[in-house]
Amino acid sequence: MTDEWNKPDSTTKEPAATNYGTAQLRIGSTIANRYLIEGILGIGGMGAVYRARDLHFPNVVKHVAVKEMIIQTHDPAIRNSIIRNFEREADLLATLDHPAIPRIFDYFSAQDRSYLVMELINGKTLEERLKDDLEISQIIQWAIEICDVLQYLHTHQPEPIIFRDMKPSNVMINQYNRVMLIDFGIAKPFRGEQKGTMIGTEGYSPPEQYRGEATHLADIYALGATLHHVLTRKDPRLEPPFSFGERPIRYYNPNVSTELEAVIIKALQYNPEDRFTSALEMKSALENLLASQSQTQDIEPNLSTIFSTDVSLLWKFSTQDEIRGNLTIFEQSVFFGSYDHNLYCVDKNSGELIWLYTTDGAVVSRPVIVEGNVIFASADNRVYVLNHRNGKINFSYYTQGPIWSSPVYAAGHIFIGSDDCNLHAINLVTGNPSWKLDAGSPVRSTPFIFEDGIYFGSEYGDYYCIDFRGTIRWRFKAKKGVTGSSVAEKNSVYFGSLDANVYALDAKTGWMLWRTRLGKATISTPCIDGDYLYIGSTDGNLYCLDTRNGKILWQYEAMNQVTGSPIIHQNRVYFGSVDSYVYCLDGLTGNLIWKYQTGGAITSTPVINGNILYIGSTDKHLYALQITPSG
Amino acid sequence: MKSLFKRTTQKSKPDINEQPSQTASNLLALQSKWNLPQFSYAFAQSVGMQRDHNEDALIALASALSLQDSVRPFGFFAIADGMGGHLHGEIASKLAIGSITSTITERILIPYINPTRPTPQNSLQNILNEALLTAHQEVLRHATGGGTTLTACLIFGSYLTIAHVGDSRAYYIDIDGAIKRYTRDHSLVNRLIELGQINEKQALNHPQRNVLYRALGQNEPLEADIGSFPIPESGYLLICSDGLWSVVPDPSIAEILRSNTSLQSACNDLIQAANQAGGPDNISVILVKFNG
Numbered sequence: 069m070t071d072e073w074n075k076p077d078s079t080t081k082e083p084a085a086t087n088y089g090t091a092q093l094r095i096g097s098t099i100a101n102r103y104l105i106e107g108i109l110g111i112g113g114m115g116a117v118y119r120a121r122d123l124h125f126p127n128v129v130k131h132v133a134v135k136e137m138i139i140q141t142h143d144p145a146i147r148n149s150i151i152r153n154f155e156r157e158a159d160l161l162a163t164l165d166h167p168a169i170p171r172i173f174d175y176f177s178a179q180d181r182s183y184l185v186m187e188l189i190n191g192k193t194l195e196e197r198l199k200d201d202l203e204i205s206q207i208i209q210w211a212i213e214i215c216d217v218l219q220y221l222h223t224h225q226p227e228p229i230i231f232r233d234m235k236p237s238n239v240m241i242n243q244y245n246r247v248m249l250i251d252f253g254i255a256k257p258f259r260g261e262q263k264g265t266m267i268g269t270e271g272y273s274p275p276e277q278y279r280g281e282a283t284h285l286a287d288i289y290a291l292g293a294t295l296h297h298v299l300t301r302k303d304p305r306l307e308p309p310f311s312f313g314e315r316p317i318r319y320y321n322p323n324v325s326t327e328l329e330a331v332i333i334k335a336l337q338y339n340p341e342d343r344f345t346s347a348l349e350m351k352s353a354l355e356n357l358l359a360s361q362s363q364t365q366d367i368e369p370n371l372s373t374i375f376s377t378d379v380s381l382l383w384k385f386s387t388q389d390e391i392r393g394n395l396t397i398f399e400q401s402v403f404f405g406s407y408d409h410n411l412y413c414v415d416k417n418s419g420e421l422i423w424l425y426t427t428d429g430a431v432v433s434r435p436v437i438v439e440g441n442v443i444f445a446s447a448d449n450r451v452y453v454l455n456h457r458n459g460k461i462n463f464s465y466y467t468q469g470p471i472w473s474s475p476v477y478a479a480g481h482i483f484i485g486s487d488d489c490n491l492h493a494i495n496l497v498t499g500n501p502s503w504k505l506d507a508g509s510p511v512r513s514t515p516f517i518f519e520d521g522i523y524f525g526s527e528y529g530d531y532y533c534i535d536f537r538g539t540i541r542w543r544f545k546a547k548k549g550v551t552g553s554s555v556a557e558k559n560s561v562y563f564g565s566l567d568a569n570v571y572a573l574d575a576k577t578g579w580m581l582w583r584t585r586l587g588k589a590t591i592s593t594p595c596i597d598g599d600y601l602y603i604g605s606t607d608g609n610l611y612c613l614d615t616r617n618g619k620i621l622w623q624y625e626a627m628n629q630v631t632g633s634p635i636i637h638q639n640r641v642y643f644g645s646v647d648s649y650v651y652c653l654d655g656l657t658g659n660l661i662w663k664y665q666t667g668g669a670i671t672s673t674p675v676i677n678g679n680i681l682y683i684g685s686t687d688k689h690l691y692a693l694q695i696t697p698s699g
Numbered sequence: 700m701k702s703l704f705k706r707t708t709q710k711s712k713p714d715i716n717e718q719p720s721q722t723a724s725n726l727l728a729l730q731s732k733w734n735l736p737q738f739s740y741a742f743a744q745s746v747g748m749q750r751d752h753n754e755d756a757l758i759a760l761a762s763a764l765s766l767q768d769s770v771r772p773f774g775f776f777a778i779a780d781g782m783g784g785h786l787h788g789e790i791a792s793k794l795a796i797g798s799i800t801s802t803i804t805e806r807i808l809i810p811y812i813n814p815t816r817p818t819p820q821n822s823l824q825n826i827l828n829e830a831l832l833t834a835h836q837e838v839l840r841h842a843t844g845g846g847t848t849l850t851a852c853l854i855f856g857s858y859l860t861i862a863h864v865g866d867s868r869a870y871y872i873d874i875d876g877a878i879k880r881y882t883r884d885h886s887l888v889n890r891l892i893e894l895g896q897i898n899e900k901q902a903l904n905h906p907q908r909n910v911l912y913r914a915l916g917q918n919e920p921l922e923a924d925i926g927s928f929p930i931p932e933s934g935y936l937l938i939c940s941d942g943l944w945s946v947v948p949d950p951s952i953a954e955i956l957r958s959n960t961s962l963q964s965a966c967n968d969l970i971q972a973a974n975q976a977g978g979p980d981n982i983s984v985i986l987v988k989f990n991g
Contacts, residue, residue, distance in 0.1 A: 206802040275896075278887055278907060307911050311892050338894065545820075559929040561856040572822075572927075576735060577771075577856035579820040581927045617824060617925040 071158055086134070092116045093136070100124065100176055101186065111407055114138060115181065119188060119350060122173075132173060135184040145628040155183045157252050160229065161186070166385075168217035168247050190243040194294070195236035204323055207298055207605065208358050213247040214239065214605065215351030220603060222347055230282055235272040236297060237344025271304030272297075276340055278309075285340035288350060292335025292343075299332070312336045317658070319622065327357050335670035340398035356548040377651070378662040382692040383419030383679060387412065391684025393432035394474065394633075397677045398456065403442050404684055404691075405431025411444055411452070412690075416677060419692060423459035427452065434474040434514070435482075438496065443482055445471035451494060453485055463499040467492060473524075474553075475512040479536050483522055485511025486582055491524060493538060503538035509549075513563075514593075518556035518575055525550020525563060531571075533561075533578060541577035546571065551591040552633070555601075557615060564603050570611075570620060584617035586611055593673070595641075597655060602641050610643055610651070612658055622658035626651060632671040638697055644670025644683055665691055700894060709784035736857060736930040737772055744984040745970045747942055748978030749889045752910040754781035754788035755940050756847075760804075761854075764812055773811060774805050774854035776985045777865045778849045778941040782914070787845025791916050792814040796845045797832040799862075802830035803853065811855075824925045827862040829838075831915070831923045838916035846916035850882055854987070859936065860927045865914050866941050868981075873934040876953035881936075885913035903945070907977060939969070942982035947972045963988050968973055 079210040093105045093116070103120040110117045115136035122130040137154050139147055144189035152177070161172040162182075168339060174185035192212070214234070221229040222411040233251060240248040252472040269336035276282060293304055296312050300320035304312065312437035313336070313566030317329045331353045337343045344350040395404035402416045407430040413422040429447030436443050442456040453462045476483050482494040487510040493502045516523045521541060525531040529546035546568035554563040561575045587607025594603040600621065601613045606629040612621045627647035634643035640661060641653045646669040652661045667687030673682040681693045730847075740761060746753045760775040777799060777832060779791030806826050831849060848865025859881075861869055866884040873879075883889065888902040897898040903909060913921065935956060951972060959965035966984050973982045 275891075278917075303920065305920050308885070308893070310885070310894055311890075338896070380803065539925050560927070574856035579856050579859060580820075582822045582824040583861065616823075616928075 082402050084210070089202065092696045093118060095145070099134070099178065099183065100174075101166065102113070103119060103132065103183075105134070106131075107118055109133060120185075122185075123222045128654070131188045132536065133170075133186045133331065135186060139180045139182070146566050151177065151182060154184070158184055162250055163223075164224070164229075166220045167471055168213060168249055169252075171249060172244060173388035183543060188412065188462070189240050189241050189248050191248070193250075194239040194241060194298065196299065197241055198236060202298065204299070204325075207295065207329065208240065208354050211291065211295055212354045212358070214249070214294075214353055215347040215354065216250055216345035216668040217247070218291065220402055222287070228284060228535070230284055230289075231287050232277070234287050234294055239294070271307065271309065273309075275310055275338055275339065283340065284347070285343050288335050288343050288347060289337075289340070291347075291350070292332050295332050296336065299328075306350055308672070310338060316553060326359070327360070344362060359416075361671040363682055366412055374529075379650075379664045379681075379695045380694045381664075382694045384692065385421070385690040386415050387688050387690070389430075389688055390686035391688065391690055392430075392686060393684070394434035394540070394672045394673045395675055395682055395684060395690070396437060397675055397682065398437040398442075401456070402682055402690065403435040403437070403444075403456070403688060405433060405435070405444060405446070406684075406688070407431075408688075409446070409448075410506075411435065411442070411454070411459075413442070414507075415692065416680070416682070416692070419690075423538075425454055425459045425461070429470060432472050436475050436477055436482075438477045438482075441496070443475045443477070443496075444475065445486075446476060449486070449488075451482065451492075453482075465492070465499060465501075466493050469510065472512040476515050476517055478517045478522075478569070481536070483515040483517070483551045485513060485515060485526075487490075487512070489526070491515060491522070491532075491534070491538075493536075502613045504533070505538045505540070507532065512551045514553040516556065516561070518561060523554045523556070523561050523563075523575070525554075526563070527551065529565060531563070531573075531578075538593050544571075544573060544578045544580070548589070549594050552603075553593040554596050555596050557596045558617070562594050562601055562615070563597065564592055564594060564605070566591065567606075568605070570594065570603055570613060570618065572602070572615070584620060591631055593637050597639075600636075600654070600655060602636060602643075603633040604632060604634060604643055604645075606631060608645070608647075610634055610641065610653065610658075612641075612655070624651070624653055624658045624660070628669070631671045635674055635676065637676045641683060642674045642676065644672060644674060644685070646671065648685070648687075650674060650681065650683055650691070664691075714880045714883040715935065735771055736854075737770065737931070737990045738854060738930075738936075738987050739962060740774065740776065740881070740985065741966045742776075742983075743963070743966035743970045743986070744905070745942075745982045747976060747981050748974050750981055752789065753981050754792055755779065755942070755981040756789075756792040757938075757985060758796050758800045760800060760808075762808065762812070771856075772854060773808060773883070773988065775800065775851070776810075776854075776936075776938055777849065777851035777939055778938050779849045779915075780851065780865065780867050780942075780981070780983070781842075781845060781847040782911075783842070783845035783916075785801075787842045787850045788847065789856050791842040791845035791847040794837045794841055795849045795915050798837045799849065799851055800836035801828045801849075802833055803827070806830070807853070807855065808931060819987055823853065823855060823858070823860050824862075824927060827851065827860055828958055829927050830849055831862045831864065832921060834904060835915045835921050842916060844910075846914040848940070849915050852936060852987075853939060854930065854936075857930055858927045859930050861870055861925070863924045864921065868937075868941075868944055870937040870940055871934060871941075871990065872889060872929075872937055873931070876950075876957050878949045878953050880924070881928065885924075886911050898902055908945075925957075931989050933989055935983075936987040938983075938984040938985040938987075940981060942978070942980035943969060943973050943984055944974035956986075962988055965981070 105118050107119040115138040118134045120134045160174040172185040176665040208373045238251045272290045272293040274286045277286050333583040387406040390407040393405050402414045405411050411425045427446035431446050433445040441453045445451045451465040467486035467488045473485035473488045501662045507526040521533045527549040531544040533541045548567040549566040552564045554561045560572050569583045578619045586605040590605040593605035601615045601678045609623040611623045627644035629646040632644045639655045641655045644650050649663045666685035669686045672684045684690045759780045764771045766770045779792035779795040781788030818823045848867040850867040853860045863882045866886045869881040871879045888905045888908045891897045955968045970983045
């Protein structure tokens with residue numbers, strides 16, 4: 069593809085829209101005995117833009133852009149109006165003299181086509197530059213240049229000119245890194261009362277433009293919209309009109325200063341009188357930013373939002389090895405396992421040890437309390453059933469492989485997966501298996517019971533829905549392992565996979581409703597609050613997804629993997645990260661409320677009981693943190 | 700790691716003080732029916748009182764596949780309301796309905812009824828979205844200058860999945876007549892309502908009330924609203940073009956459903972109500988009744 073690009077009249081780049089049966093000019097052909105067509109720069113709804121060589125300069129190579137308009141209608145009135153518009157653009161350009169406006173050399177009509185011959189701009193549109201990493205100061209600099217050319221247009225004599233079509237695809241950045249405005253064709257006539265009128269909204273236009281009342285303040289709004297798009301990378305054409313306020317700039321791009329955000333918000337005011345009164349005023353606001361920004365660039369954002377009074381250490385309990393698994397609170401006790409092979413029972417208020425029980429392997433499994441028993445498993449292949457008051461064993465149950473899954477209890481049975489590739493259903497009364505289901509690969513996910521189905525995944529990515537008799541109802545195949553557990557809500561089961569997807573399946577049929585790709589694999593178990601689903605990923609983010617369609621609503625970047633699972637408590641999300649911090653975020657916005665550092669990576673899931681958050685860390689400690697409930 | 704307590708390594712007799720309330724025998728009794736929601740449907744259409752041609756198009760496609768374990772219903776219902784002169788509106792809505800239905804049939808219905816086909820490794824929402832975008836391309840290609848709304852509802856498994864662009868609507872109406880909208884109009888006036896600039900009443904007479912900011916066939920990147928909703932145990936799904944909702948208020952719609960015993964007569968009465976209110980536009984109605 070060529071770097072040279074003058075944009076055609078319409079915004080579309082869909083070749084589909086151009087199938088009029090009116091062919092483009094052939095490369096190598098000459099028009100008006102002067103312009104040798106050398107290439108196509110772009111194709112629009114009304115014709116193409118060509119790169120051509122001006123043959124009136126035979127001794128040198130002089131390139132020009134030739135913009136073509138194909139007139140398709142046979143209605144003479146419409147035909148005349150199209151030609152008049154085209155001439156108007158030509159006349160307009162001929163009267164303008166500004167470094168950011170392309171010069172016009174010629175215009176002419178031939179048969180059903182009209183042509184404008186213009187300065188060829190070497191560069192890319194701002195829309196194309198959206199693919200690049202752009203420095204904010206660079207964006208501000210371009211914005212200043214746009215304000216400058218807008219001010220020139222708005223104060224043009226004898227008549228002010230409204231550009232009316234400010235958007236990233238109409239701004240080019242030339243080879244000298246200077247802004248050029250292209251496409252003065254515009255003034256899309258607005259057809260009024262007629263039933264079923266559609267407007268080709270650009271997403272950048274202000275409300276008054278839909279009423280056909282655009283003044284120079286419409287250009288200010290559209291520039292605000294353009295900057296919003298460039299800074300957030302959220303295409304307004306994919307969003308409802310006038311919804312910029314619903315996509316806060318700093319939310320999508322924390323590197324944007326509050327001052328820059330304020331400038332753009334002002335430009336995007338619904339009522340024209342609330343915006344900057346002129347492009348000049350906006351330009352000076354941006355210039356002030358640039359001046360002050362160079363001084364404050366190094367200040368670390370975000371940290372000011374952490375209020376240490378929101379969280380404090382109540383106690384911590386020391387074990388002899390890493391705590392990687394999840395805990396359970398029952399009555400006055402916290403039950404949790406450690407890599408030191410022990411299951412601990414600790415007073416939840418004081419952190420005093422009540423009892424411990426030693427197995428022959430690491431205990432990662434989350435204990436479950438049923439009928440006076442604490443049930444958990446160990447990497448020594450066994451499921452243990454202890455008396456929860458004194459840690460005395462009632463029985464243990466052998467599988468043929470280490471157990472990383474956690475038990476769940478339903479219908480008189482313990483269900484648990486093992487690295488022996490089976491899901492085991494153990495009768496709690498007899499201690500005997502009622503059945504085993506061969507899942508074909510290790511089962512490390514914790515089974516999830518929803519209505520009368522058991523849902524779990526395997527390390528090869530098979531995901532099963534079985535009934536309480538162990539009969540498979542349906543099976544689904546993820547591309548890689550499913551290590552995290554599932555949650556269900558309204559007939560759907562949700563889980564994450566090592567293939568980096570979060571899946572939503574119809575719980576009854578196993579059909580996929582949606583899937584959403586995260587940056588990397590996940591072994592985190594999602595949690596759900598209303599229409600929000602939260603899940604961590606090894607890409608270091610905690611994600612918030614819309615349960616209805618899987619859209620990512622926000623993501624919060626921790627400093628390392630988020631392998632543990634989030635929990636939601638009073639509209640706040642809590643989770644730990646391998647970066648050693650426990651995080652508390654606003655569940656709606658993902659804004660950080662506080663974070664608390666432990667001495668090692670956190671891979672487990674917090675539990676909140678009363679106003680105390682409990683979580684284990686690989687620094688060999690269980691933490692009890694006093695937290696302040698949300699207002 | 701040294702053990703601090705002497706451990707029992709053999710399986711010992713359970714010493715459970717409180718007996719588990721559920722035993723293995725009632726585990727089997729817990730098996731409930733694995734039934735999927737069933738439904739019935741009807742539809743009706745009218746050109747209205749003020750138009751001479753119909754730019755609406757609709758599809759109602761339903762099947763019931765009975766396998767050993769359950770009856771598995773499938774339903775696909777869609778309405779498209781075309782716009783743009785020179786027959787382009789008619790062509791656009793027809794194309795949109797034809798295109799999306801073909802895609803859904805090929806990518807969902809056929810794999811579903813044919814056990815030799817693997818379950819698609821694509822989500823229902825994604826398939827529906829791609830089907831809608833394909834329809835968009837068809838309209839762009841073959842009805843240039845025209846456009847159409849499209850509200851498509853897929854009943855499959857225990858979910859109702861809706862893809863929507865424009866200002867046709869899908870409603871849920873429960874058996875008590877409470878009415879809830881599944882879709883959000885992509886109209887300028889609806890946007891102004893959402894922003895608090897005008898109210899519902901002003902919207903009905905707003906000069907730009909027919910202006911859509913999203914429709915199939917526009918030269919813009921198209922973003923459809925897609926969502927899945929659990930199929931209700933009872934009540935109705937109503938899909939209609941603005942020829943109905945712009946002139947028949949919600950309570951009247953609910954009243955017509957309540958007072959009719961058959962779905963078809965309810966559809967007919969809805970059309971009649973719109974025509975009695977002036978019938979300014981084409982009217983299309985699809986009514987689906989959920990039977991638990």
